[in-house]
Amino acid sequence: MNAAVDLFKTDSQGSRLEALNAWVAEVAALTQPDRIHWCDGSDTENAALVRQMQADGSLLPLNADTHPNSWLHRSSPSDVARVEHLTFVCTPQQEDAGPNNHWMAPAEAHAKMDALFAGCMRGRTLYVVPYCMGPIDSPLARCGVEITDSPYVVANMRIMTRMGAAALARIEREGEAGGAFVKGLHSIGELDPDRRFIMHFPGELTIKSYGSGYGGNALLGKKCHALRIASHQARSEGWLAEHMLIVGIENPQGETHYIAAAFPSACGKTNLAMLIPPEGYRQAGWKVWTIGDDICWMRPGADGRLYAINPEAGFFGVAPGTSQKSNPNALASIGRDTIFTNVAVTEDNQPWWEGLDKRTPKRDWQGRSFDPVNGPAAHPNSRFTVSARQCPSYSPRAEDPQGVPISAIVFGGRRASLVPLVFEARDWTHGVLVGAAMGSETTAAATGAVGVMRRDPMAMKPFCGYNFADYFAHWLSFDQAGAKLPKIFHVNWFRKGDDGQFLWPGFGDNLRVLEWMIKRVKGQAEAVETPIGYLPDADTLNLQDLSLSDEARVKLFWFDQEGWRAEFDGIGQFLAEFGARTPQALKDEQRRIAALLAG
Ligand code: GTP
Ligand code: SPV
Ligand code: MN
Numbered sequence: 380m381n382a383a384v385d386l387f388k389t390d391s392q393g394s395r396l397e398a399l400n401a402w403v404a405e406v407a408a409l410t411q412p413d414r415i416h417w418c419d420g421s422d423t424e425n426a427a428l429v430r431q432m433q434a435d436g437s438l439l440p441l442n443a444d445t446h447p448n449s450w451l452h453r454s455s456p457s458d459v460a461r462v463e464h465l466t467f468v469c470t471p472q473q474e475d476a477g478p479n480n481h482w483m484a485p486a487e488a489h490a491k492m493d494a495l496f497a498g499c500m501r502g503r504t505l506y507v508v509p510y511c512m513g514p515i516d517s518p519l520a521r522c523g524v525e526i527t528d529s530p531y532v533v534a535n536m537r538i539m540t541r542m543g544a545a546a547l548a549r550i551e552r553e554g555e556a557g558g559a560f561v562k563g564l565h566s567i568g569e570l571d572p573d574r575r576f577i578m579h580f581p582g583e584l585t586i587k588s589y590g591s592g593y594g595g596n597a598l599l600g601k602k603c604h605a606l607r608i609a610s611h612q613a614r615s616e617g618w619l620a621e622h623m624l625i626v627g628i629e630n631p632q633g634e635t636h637y638i639a640a641a642f643p644s645a646c647g648k649t650n651l652a653m654l655i656p657p658e659g660y661r662q663a664g665w666k667v668w669t670i671g672d673d674i675c676w677m678r679p680g681a682d683g684r685l686y687a688i689n690p691e692a693g694f695f696g697v698a699p700g701t702s703q704k705s706n707p708n709a710l711a712s713i714g715r716d717t718i719f720t721n722v723a724v725t726e727d728n729q730p731w732w733e734g735l736d737k738r739t740p741k742r743d744w745q746g747r748s749f750d751p752v753n754g755p756a757a758h759p760n761s762r763f764t765v766s767a768r769q770c771p772s773y774s775p776r777a778e779d780p781q782g783v784p785i786s787a788i789v790f791g792g793r794r795a796s797l798v799p800l801v802f803e804a805r806d807w808t809h810g811v812l813v814g815a816a817m818g819s820e821t822t823a824a825a826t827g828a829v830g831v832m833r834r835d836p837m838a839m840k841p842f843c844g845y846n847f848a849d850y851f852a853h854w855l856s857f858d859q860a861g862a863k864l865p866k867i868f869h870v871n872w873f874r875k876g877d878d879g880q881f882l883w884p885g886f887g888d889n890l891r892v893l894e895w896m897i898k899r900v901k902g903q904a905e906a907v908e909t910p911i912g913y914l915p916d917a918d919t920l921n922l923q924d925l926s927l928s929d930e931a932r933v934k935l936f937w938f939d940q941e942g943w944r945a946e947f948d949g950i951g952q953f954l955a956e957f958g959a960r961t962p963q964a965l966k967d968e969q970r971r972i973a974a975l976l977a978g
Contacts, residue, residue: 393417394417394547394550394551395551395555396550396551396554396555398554399524399550399551399554399560402524402562403415403505403507403526406496406505406526406564407500407505409493409496409497409498410496410497410498410499410500410505410528410566411497411498411499411500411501412500412501412503412504412505412528413500413501413502413503413504414504414505415504415505415507416504416505416506416507417507417509417547418506418507418508418509418533418537418542418543419543419544419547420537420542420543420544420545420546421543421544424543425534425537428530428533428534429450429534431530432450432530432531432534433450437452437530437531438450438451438452438531438534438718439451439452439453440728441719441724441728441729441730442727442728442729445714445727445729446713446714446715446717446729446730447715447716448715448716449713449715449716449717449718449719449730450717450718450719451719451720451722451724451730452531452718452719452720452721453720453721453744453745453746454592454593454720454721455570455592456745457570457572458570458572458575458591458592458593458596459593459721459758459760459826460593460594460760460823460824460825460826461593461594461595461596461602461644461824461825461826461841462572462575462577462591462596462825462826463481463825463826463827463841464481464826464827465481465575465576465577466481466576466577466578466579466596466841467480467481467482467483467488467576467577467578467579468480468481468482468579468581468607468844468845469482469483469484469485469488469578469579469580469581470482470485470581470582470845471484471485471582474846474960475845475846475849476845476846477843477845477846477847477848477849477957477960478846478847478956478957479836479840479843479846479847480843480844480845480846483578485580485582485583488578488580488587489580489587491576491578492564492576492578492587492589495566495568495574495576495589495590496564496566496587496589499528499566499568499589500528500566503528504528504530505526505527505528506526506527506528506529506530506532506533507524507526508524508525508526508527508532508533508536508542509522509523509524509542509543509544509546509547509550509560510522510523510524510525510536510540510541510542510543510546510600511540511541511542511545511546511549512540512541512600512604512605512609512676512690512691513541513676513688513689513690514541514688514778514779514780515541515545515546515549516780517688517779517780517781517782518780518781519618519676519678519686519688519780519781519782520688520690520780521561521604521609521612521690522546522549522550522553522560522561523560523561523562523563523599523600523604524550524560524561524562524563525563525564525565525599525600526562526563526564526565527565527566527597527599528565528566528567529565529566529567529592529597531592531718532565532567532592532597532598534718535598535695535718535764536598536600538692538693538718538764538765538766539598539600539601539691539692539693539695539764540600540691540692540693541692559584560584561584561585561586561604561608562583562584562585562586563585563586563587563588563599563600563603563604564585564586564587564588565586565587565588565589565597565599566588566589566590567590567591567592567597568589568590569590570590570591570592571590572590574589574590575589575590575591575596576588576589576590577591577596577603579603579607579608579844581607581608581611581612581844581845582611584608584612586599586603586604586607586608588603593720594695594720594760594762598695600690600691601673601674601691601695602841602842605620605674605676605690605691606620606621606622606674606839606842606843606844607842607843607844608844609676609690609844610839610842610843610844610845610850611844611845613676613678613853614845614849614850614853617678617679618676618677618678618679619675619676619677619678619685619853619854619857620674620675620676621639621641621674621675621676621677621837621838621839622641622643622648622673622674622675622837622838622839622842623639623640623641623648623671623673623674623675623788623838624639624640624642624648624649624651624652624670624671624672624673624675625637625638625639625652625670625671625675625687625689625783625785626638626640626651626652626654626667626668626669626670626893627667627668627669627670627774627776627783628665628666628667628668628890628893628894628897629665629666629667629668630664630665630897631663631664631665635668636786636787636897636900637670637687637783637784637785637786638785638786638787638788638789638893638896639675639677639687639785639787639788639789639865640788640789640790640791640870641788641789641790641791641814641817641837641838641839642790642791642792642819642838643792643793643817643819643821643822643824643835643838643840644822644824644825644838644841645697645760645822645823645824646791646792646793646819646822646838646873647791647872647885648672648673649672649673649694649696649697649706649709650705650706650709650885650886651889652669652670652671652672653667653669653672653706653708653709653712653770653772654667654708654886654887654889654890655667655706655707655708655886655887656887656890657887657888657890657891657924658924659923659924660890660894665890665894667772667890668772668773668774668776669708669767669770669772669773669774669777670687670689670774670776670777670783671688671689671690671691671767671777672689672694672696673691673694673695674689674690674691675687675688675689676688676689676690676782677782677785679857679862680781680782680784682784682863683861683862683863683864684784684785684863684864684865685784685785685857685864685865686781686782686783686784686785687782687783687784687785688777688779688780688782688783689767689777691767692766692767692768693764693765693766693767694709694712694763694764694765694767694770695762695763695764696709696762696763696765697760697761697762697824698719698722698730698732698735698757698761698762698763699732699733699734699755699757699759699761700732700733700734701713701732701734701735701763702734702735702736703736704886705734705886706886708770708771708772709763709770711769711770711771712765712769712770712771713730713763713765713769715769716765716766716769717763717764717765717769718763718764718765719761719762719763719764720761720762720763720764721744721757721758721760721761721762722744722757722758722761722763723740723741723742723743723744723749723756723757724740724741724742725738725739725740725741726741730763731756731757732756732757732761733755733756733757740756740757742756743755743756743757744756744757744758744761758823759822759823759829760823760824785865786865786866786897786900787865787866787867787868787896787897787900788810788814788865788866788867788868789867789868789869789870789896790813790814790817790837790838790867790868790869790870791817791869791870791871791872792817792818792819792820792835792838792871792873793819793820793822793871793873794818794819794820794832794871794873794874795820795873795874795875796874796875796942797939797942797943797946798869798871798874799871799874799914799934799935799936799937799938800870800871800872800874800883800892800920800935800936801868801869801870801871801892801895801896801914801915801920802868802869802909802911802912802913802914803866803867803868803869803896803899803906803912803913803914804866804867804868804869804912805912805913807855807857807858807864807867808855808858808964808965808968809867809912809968809972810866810867811851811854811855811867811965811968812950812965812968812969812972813867813869813912814836814837814854814867815836815837815847815851815854815954815965816834816836816950816953816969817834817835817836817837817838817869818832818833818834818835818949819832819833819835819838820832820833820873821833825841834953836850836851837850837854846957846960847957848957848958848960848961848962849960851957851961851962851965852960852962855962855964855965865900866896866899866900868896868899869912870889870892872885872889873885874934874935876928876930876931876934877930882927882928882930882931882934882935883927883931883935884925888925891920891921891922891925892920894921895915895919895920895921898919899913904919905919906919907938909938910938910940910943910972910975910976911938911943911972911976914936914938915936916936917932917936920936940976943976944973944976944977947969947972947973947976948973950969951969951970951973954966954969
């Protein structure tokens with residue numbers, strides 16, 4: 380073992396892999412922890428961590444009768460969401476990060492971060508967290524090691540990834556064969572928003588995150604590795620790392636189609652991934668299988684189709700709005716062995732959030748006695764962390780090392796007006812434009828204003844680790860001879876009527892839209908051709924047993940030429956922001972449709 384590590388009390392022998400030991404030693408020398416703990420992911424280790432967090436108050440036990448082995452964590456009130464303005468992609472050339480990312484030169488970023496990390500773990504334990512994104516035996520999976528001083532992060536990483544001894548063994552095997560693992564260094568620091576940065580060094584497969592303990596800022600396997608670093612790796616290796624759920628739809632004939640869907644944060648991925656079919660569909664024998672709810676890694680298989688895995692092993696889901704009615708599978712998943720972050724609690728110490736039920740909570744997310752003048756009881760970005768295995772609809776195919784074949788890719792956002800319920804892209808190039816042109820109203824998943832419409836290509840605005848123009852080109856490059864690519868669709872569950880209410884019931888009823896897509900994939904449904912793509916005609920989408928208003932029946936299926944003309948001006952301006960790097964094929968596609976709309 381490396382000599383520098385011996386300066387500290389360690390409770391294991393470290394790794395067989397010299398490169399890993401050397402990195403841990405280097406980080407320990409910088410951060411000066413009192414102890415080093417190599418995580419094995421065992422139940423014993425987790426129980427000890429939980430005991431320790433209970434003792435220091437960072438985990439509060441919830442009602443053990445209703446929610447066995449479940450915990451509440453209250454984060455620092457100024458640390459409740461991803462911080463996009465403090466998130467950087469550090470490439471040697473700024474153009475490689477693109478206008479879609481905040482950029483800092485690597486040397487400057489390292490210097491800034493190393494100054495923050497210097498001595499920051501004094502009095503703390505440094506945890507070495509080996510993890511694998513994807514099934515341990517999958518060729519599509521990739522490994523990383525997160526070093527953190529937060530036991531809460533360790534406990535969450537254990538649920539969200541394949542963490543511990545098996546991951547370490549794969550890292551050692553791959554390392555000895557010359558392969559690399561992603562290095563993520565994290566400290567909660569002082570949880571000071573003025574001393575908080577999330578830095579990515581894609582060329583070095585390195586992440587440095589300081590000053591936050593929350594979600595995507597701190598669980599480095601998730602957005603930092605599986606999207607920002609992985610998107611960069613995927614580009615050079617010929618695959619895609621996407622902010623997408625993966626769901627399997629089994630029809631009454633027993634045939635399952637897998638659909639991958641990209642919606643921005645807090646726009647319905649978890650809900651669609653765990654959908655419960657409407658009554659009539661259930662009786663007819665439709666089933667829904669959850670593969671993943673947030674991230675999808677896909678690559679072309681030998682047969683030309685795209686095969687996808689969920690790199691995660693758990694769900695870090697939005698709590699507010701989750702109810703027996705909206706998402707019974709999520710509710711069934713979180714009845715035990717769950718970590719809740721920033722939810723409220725009831726009189727008898729059960730977790731509670733807005734939209735759960737009619738009870739009045741006793742304490743809000745900050746532990747104050749609940750008073751509506753202080754705002755919602757649960758923070759709008761409060762979350763549950765739970766193993767995917769606890770989800771009743773979790774698909775056995777989620778553990779398939781080869782992944783599942785994707786029949787359709789869906790893009791969508793929150794659009795109160797203009798955008799119809801569903802339309803289909805003409806071909807792959809048009810589909811890439813549909814993804815690139817996505818817009819959505821912002822949500823509480825990131826700090827900043829809520830409800831502001833912004834362009835969020837492929838739901839990757841906060842997560843693409845390189846220039847969007849190159850990313851669009853990478854997407855276009857999959858259209859090759861022999862490729863059997865999925866059809867591409869766009870949906871909008873969030874269209875509002877004149878009264879400001881949603882026109883579409885959403886949730887389980889979204890299956891009606893997925894059924895239409897599958898029929899289109901099989902060449903079995905009619906559609907109306909418009910300049911923006913194919914729309915269902917009102918009788919090919921099954922609206923049986925739905926009480927839709929007349930306004931909904933019109934607006935959900937309406938192509939508003941006038942409105943789309945203005946939208947395409949906006950899309951043209953957006954693509955122009957990426958200058959000469961924007962692929963010509965994408966600009967041509969935008970112009971072709973704009974010309975049709977003008978006619
Ligand atoms: P991230 O985990 O942040 O990436 O979010 P997500 O995309 O998984 O979003 P999620 O499924 O957690 O939904 C976020 C919010 O949207 C919740 O409050 C849901 O109740 C609401 N929502 C989800 N699906 C629908 C829908 O079909 N219609 C409507 N009206 N609301 C929905
Ligand atoms: C998102 O914001 O898209 C999330 C939550 O899934 S976080 O893990 O914080 O990124
Ligand atoms: Mn997400």
